[in-house]
Amino acid sequence: MGVSERRACRVLGQHRSTQRQVPKGRDDEDQLVADMIELARQYGRYGYRRIAALLREAGWQVNDKRVERLWRREGLKVPNKQPKKGRLWFNDGSCVRLRASHPNHVWSYDFVHHRTDDGRVFRTLNLIDEFTRECLSIRVKRKLNSIDVIDVLTDQFILRGVPSYIRSDNGPEFIAEAVRN
Numbered sequence: 001m002g003v004s005e006r007r008a009c010r011v012l013g014q015h016r017s018t019q020r021q022v023p024k025g026r027d028d029e030d031q032l033v034a035d036m037i038e039l040a041r042q043y044g045r046y047g048y049r050r051i052a053a054l055l056r057e058a059g060w061q062v063n064d065k066r067v068e069r070l071w072r073r074e075g076l077k078v079p080n081k082q083p084k085k086g087r088l089w090f091n092d093g094s095c096v097r098l099r100a101s102h103p104n105h106v107w108s109y110d111f112v113h114h115r116t117d118d119g120r121v122f123r124t125l126n127l128i129d130e131f132t133r134e135c136l137s138i139r140v141k142r143k144l145n146s147i148d149v150i151d152v153l154t155d156q157f158i159l160r161g162v163p164s165y166i167r168s169d170n171g172p173e174f175i176a177e178a179v180r181n
Contacts, residue, residue: 032060033070040076047078100131104160107136108167109152111144127152130167136160 009016026032035058039051046054052067100106109127116122125139125148137152153166 029070032062033074035060036067036070037074037076045078048076100129103129103131104163106130106165106167107156107163109149110169125149125152127156129163 005016005019009019032055035055036051039054040046043050043054048068048071049064051071052062052064055062055067107127107129109125112124112126114122114124120142122140122142123144125137125144126135127137128135136156139148139152141148
């Protein structure tokens with residue numbers, strides 16, 4: 001006709017999307033999607049590019065863009081990697097994870113940093129019993145060092161007895177010679 005789609009729709013008072021052809025998929029698209037879903041189920045950590053390569057190896061004539069379009073349409077995703085859990089192992093090198101089995105078996109302590117409204121930093125030293133999840137002590141100061149760690153631990157040793165294991169990170173206050181002794 002020689003008239004643009006935009007002008008013809010404006011004259012007729014119709015929206016342009018009503019005049020467009022509905023795209024129809026290829027005849028083999030259902031089988032391709034079924035194969036793609038089966039491969040995604042079989043290889044759970046593969047993305048659409050690797051699945052497209054596997055489909056081509058299986059004899060399909062597909063490119064990555066088509067597989068990506070179908071991948072998104074079907075709502076397929078690669079699951080996020082699960083974070084590895086930090087482990088505390090026995091000192092003898094065995095690979096059995098040490099878990100608290102009774103009160104006073106494993107204690108753990110760490111620093112937490114906070115700020116006041118005026119922007120000044122203070123730290124808290126938190127000591128917990130891992131079996132009961134009870135907070136044994138919280139020490140709050142602007143500056144905490146290894147002597148404060150020793151004070152908190154000795155106070156709790158006197159009140160509750162010495163635990164079998166103490167867990168901490170490798171901060172300079174925790175690996176100080178005085179704390180280890």
